[in-house]
Amino acid sequence: MSYADLSFAQWNDLSDGAAGRIVQDIAERHELTVVGVQNTAYAGRSHRTALFGRGGMRFALVPGGRPALGYDAGRFRPDPRQAADYADSAAEFGLPSLTEYVEEMTSPARGVDMPAMLVAVDAFDPCPVPLAPDDPRVRELVASAGDRLVGVSTFQSGGGLTVEFDRTGQVVRARATREVSYDEAMAGLASLGLRTATPDEWEWACGAGATTLFRWGDDCPGDGYPYDHKTGPHRVENLWGLAIGQDPYRHEATTERTVVCGGDGGGATCGGSGFFLGWLTLATAYRDEDFGRWSASDDGYADEILTRPVIELS
Numbered sequence: 001m002s003y004a005d006l007s008f009a010q011w012n013d014l015s016d017g018a019a020g021r022i023v024q025d026i027a028e029r030h031e032l033t034v035v036g037v038q039n040t041a042y043a044g045r046s047h048r049t050a051l052f053g054r055g056g057m058r059f060a061l062v063p064g065g066r067p068a069l070g071y072d073a074g075r076f077r078p079d080p081r082q083a084a085d086y087a088d089s090a091a092e093f094g095l096p097s098l099t100e101y102v103e104e105m106t107s108p109a110r111g112v113d114m115p116a117m118l119v120a121v122d123a124f125d126p127c128p129v130p131l132a133p134d135d136p137r138v139r140e141l142v143a144s145a146g147d148r149l150v151g152v153s154t155f156q157s158g159g160g161l162t163v164e165f166d167r168t169g170q171v172v173r174a175r176a177t178r179e180v181s182y183d184e185a186m187a188g189l190a191s192l193g194l195r196t197a198t199p200d201e202w203e204w205a206c207g208a209g210a211t212t213l214f215r216w217g218d219d220c221p222g223d224g225y226p227y228d229h230k231t232g233p234h235r236v237e238n239l240w241g242l243a244i245g246q247d248p249y250r251h252e253a254t255t256e257r258t259v260v261c262g263g264d265g266g267g268a269t270c271g272g273s274g275f276f277l278g279w280l281t282l283a284t285a286y287r288d289e290d291f292g293r294w295s296a297s298d299d300g301y302a303d304e305i306l307t308r309p310v311i312e313l314s
Contacts, residue, residue: 003029003313004115007065008209011116012048023050023061029314030118032059042239043216047208049241055192057120059311060241062205064116069203071285073103076213081222082276089274102213106285112200118311119197119205122243123252123262125304126188127180128162133171138163142171177304182257182296185305196307199254199287202261205308207284208239215245220279225269234282244308248281251291252306258292265291 003026014022020037027034035051035058050061078086078098086098095101131138141161142149149155149169156162160177180188189195197205207215214220216233226234226248237243244262251263264281267288280286294300 004064004117006063006116008063009065011063019048026313027052030311040239040241043210043233045239047239051121051241052118057124057309058122059118060121062117062119062240064114066111066113067204067209068109068211069107069112069200069285070109071106071213071283072109073099073106076102076218079219082220085222085274085276089277093273102280105280105287106283107203107287114200114204116313117201118313119240119242120309121241123250123306124309125306126185127304128175128177131174131176133174135174137161137176138171138174180305182253182305185253185307189307189309194309194311195255197254197310199256199259199261201310202252202254202308203284205240205242206238206245206262210284213283215284220276222275225275225278226282227269245282245284248278250306252308257296259287260292260295264288267291
């Protein structure tokens with residue numbers, strides 16, 4: 001059996017013993033370590049989560065099937081606070097009706113055949129370059145910072161250099177972040193034997209089968225942007241055990257160069273739009289096509305290209 005055929009229903013119907021044997025076999029086939037198998041709950045739903053480790057990264061088993069992806073905006077019933085907030089934004093920015101806007105900014109409802117796969121728990125940035133503690137750039141930073149480093153565990157320079165210190169003030173880890181292209185980021189993943197998620201895979205990984213606007217439901221706070229709320233359902237790992245779609249500034253690249261998921265680069269927040277528009281960027285099916293095209297254009301730039309690594313199952 002190819003474990004790529006393992007469906008969501010089949011996985012959850014397994015006994016604990018059978019699930020444990022499958023997890024061990026997956027680990028052996030793909031040279032992974034088993035981190036653990038546990039029952040988790042998120043937004044009123046429960047699931048058996050399997051976690052694996054490889055090269056300092058964690059991966060979660062995301063079973064397959066034929067899920068309904070995208071979003072049918074005609075089903076959205078905003079609460080009075082959401083409706084009022086959007087009405088203010090529409091009046092200020094000349095936007096269409098709420099239903100039309102949600103439809104415009106989310107991918108269409110559709111059914112997709114999805115294989116089971118392993119998906120990275122955390123987004124991965126191929127841009128940082130590890131540096132040795134005695135690298136000249138690290139030594140220069142330490143010397144120039146002087147007393148500012150007293151009691152500091154991590155120091156970041158304006159030039160994209162990050163240095164971590166132990167309790168004695170010794171450098172234990174350093175990295176430089178460089179501006180990279182989309183192709184360079186994808187090549188960085190490929191060098192690790194990985195690839196980033198497709199747009200469909202990203203939606204399935206994020207929503208985990210939820211048919212609501214957000215992976216936790218249709219509601220969202222009306223007193224701030226996602227960045228302002230340090231706790232809440234957007235900040236915790238989802239049903240599969242993934243830390244995903246938590247901050248609109250941390251959008252993720254997909255296999256389609258012009259399609260980004262999980263945010264809009266902070267455009268709605270920085271632009272001073274209403275709170276609902278800021279939260280909409282975390283909708284599972286959110287697609288800012290203009291931002292995606294800009295990111296892929298010659299004018300687009302980034303010193304951070306986040307990806308969602310995937311391991312295909314055999």
